Amino acid sequence: MTHVPPLGRISENRPMQFAPPTVAAIRDAIRRDIITLKLLPGAKVSENDLARRFGTSRTPVREAVLGLVDQGLVDVRPQRGTYITFISLRSVKRARFLRIALEIAIFRKAAEDGLHPARLAEAQADIDEQVAHCDDPERFTRADDAFHRRFADGIDLGDVWSILEQEKSQFDRLRFLSLPNVTPVETLIAQHRAMLQAVVARDPDAAERAVNDHLSEVLKVTDKLAARHPDFIVNDV
Amino acid sequence: MTHVPPLGRISENRPMQFAPPTVAAIRDAIRRDIITLKLLPGAKVSENDLARRFGTSRTPVREAVLGLVDQGLVDVRPQRGTYITFISLRSVKRARFLRIALEIAIFRKAAEDGLHPARLAEAQADIDEQVAHCDDPERFTRADDAFHRRFADGIDLGDVWSILEQEKSQFDRLRFLSLPNVTPVETLIAQHRAMLQAVVARDPDAAERAVNDHLSEVLKVTDKLAARHPDFIVNDV
DNA sequence: GGTCGGGGACTAGTATACAAGGATGTTCAC
């Protein structure tokens, strides 16, 4: 549980243009704590405690928590309490299925329609970033996510990534159980290069193969992790 | 705007087992009104009015509305009002992209792993239902949805359909602009049969082709509709 | 007649109060 200084009415910091950042800020803060396992699965959280922690009333906290319920990260049981959900192996498998299906479609479309050169350059920059920080797991992960996201944003269909974001949190928790990743970063970077190259070459089939290889590699870790951390994981398959 | 009799504290009707059905009930009711275009795009709704309509306080209504914000169905502007979103052509295209990608993956997996015979029988029953009520658009649509959902539920990955459900509402509104559908129901039913048969035959490639044919047929209507109803649609592509 | 300003009637955002049910610990009976 991280200590968070009271938000102190963000409205004073930000110009409060259109939306209240309060709820979103609280939701993201809690979400981050859950994904980084500062809030462990099964832990009980209290809306009152959170309200005190963030220096607001229960109302914004409650709205934030409800958002996390939709994401399957917390489970609120009336008159009992609010609990961090255990990592459901079935949910992880579902997220994996979804991610592979979607990313294949994304890269196929990117390879078919072509991507704006600027986007391609950004993707290349992401790879360079990965090379530069291959020893720093956190920065590597960030560049990794940026790379994937780049294509989702590039195919000009609006916010496709947000769909994945929501599901991704399910196995992002798993990923935090064992940083650094088991797969050598050189392999990952090589796979990223193959994915980018397939899009540049406008070859949808090659893109699909590359994505499939990559995600199979990345996601097969889940099984090992699930076996190693039975205390956080409910095996419901 | 439908008149809805006050919920009168659903807790009395339902056993109030675990969750409060109040918020969910309100959310679904509003959602239905939006999708069926009883609440037109651009219309202003007031949390106070809704609260009066449902016979509750603002709190549950507000929580329900926030859920609809996540689904992109309403837009709440602080201190101004809550408005039904216009149908965003980009969102529709995104939903279409997502649905094709996911359903292809679902049917491929169903064809690869095979489906429980009971599920296959249910899918067949759904088709029979479609044949029986091909003149009743509403019942046909229900059986249509049930058919598609059957496979999403059948691949044993948890609630995959809910992802689609959320996106589907975007062009469900479009669909309601012109019921009955333009594509003859005989064609749809034949396509459904092809999809089911491919799964039964355990032929993933055939399944993919069948799904692609079907969804391309169903979803291509959107372009025509978008051109015909410019008042409800914002062309942001 | 046109324009600017002020006030009232909305809006959503937040805080607080209350209600209802579960968990837990203590106490009393056996």
Place this chain on the structure above:
DNA sequence: GTGAACATCCTTGTATACTAGTCCCCGACC
């Protein structure tokens, strides 16, 4: 010593009150 009943505390769910910002109309003034 053990077990059951009860009281208290704590939980979330809901209702209500209050705050702050926006819109719009109406009147006054130019």
